Amino acid sequence: MNHPSAYISQTTCPINLISDTGQKVEISIHPPSNYIRINCKKILPNWDSQTSFWIAIVLQQSECELADITKEVEEEKQKLREKFMRFGCDIAFNFRDTPQGKSYGTEIIDPRTGYPLFSPPGQVPHDDTAVVKALLGYAVIHNQCRLLVHPEWGMAVYPSILISQAPPVILEWYIRAIAPMHGWNSLSK
DSSP, rough: OOOOSOOOSSSSSSEEEEEEEEEEEEEEEEEOOHHHHHHHHOOTTOTTTTTTEEEEEEEEOOOSOOSSOOHHHHHHHHHHHHHHHHHHHHHHHHSSSSTTSSSEEEEEOOTTSSSBBOOOOOOOOOHHHHHHHHHHOOOOEEEEEEEEEEETTTTTTTEEEEOOOOOOOHHHHHHHHHHHTTTTEEEOO
16 A cells, blocks of 8 residues: 655645634644554454555644543533534545545544444544644643643644545545535635
């Protein structure tokens, strides 16, 4: 399986968005980390590990730091999880029926469980935080759960992962087209 070392968007990288409620969203597209390449069949047993695929990291800024286990934090996590799941489902379903008639395998990793939404669960769960650390180099704090530390948002960040066989330029186009339907609009610089 040959993956280029990086995909650089023709416009911006990462894709910077802002939600209707003012929280920022960053989406970046990467070749899979070594861990995902090596453990593809354990994470996604129905996927052919020799097929090229890409990782879309979706980072949503949360309204509060996600460090503590409180009712407010759990509600915020659930809200951000649902937002990602709706967005990810739209991407995945659109890739099943592209205008060109080509279907691209796309999987959403449930941020709460680490297991794929459309495929049978594998032997091991996917670790969104570890992928963000490996691909973006962000710090991770070991608390009751592993917490990502965003360079601007601190611990007020919710990571999610979408895996797709779509070429990165097509994946980016669909992300940009579908994001506004979910209240995620381009962030003016």
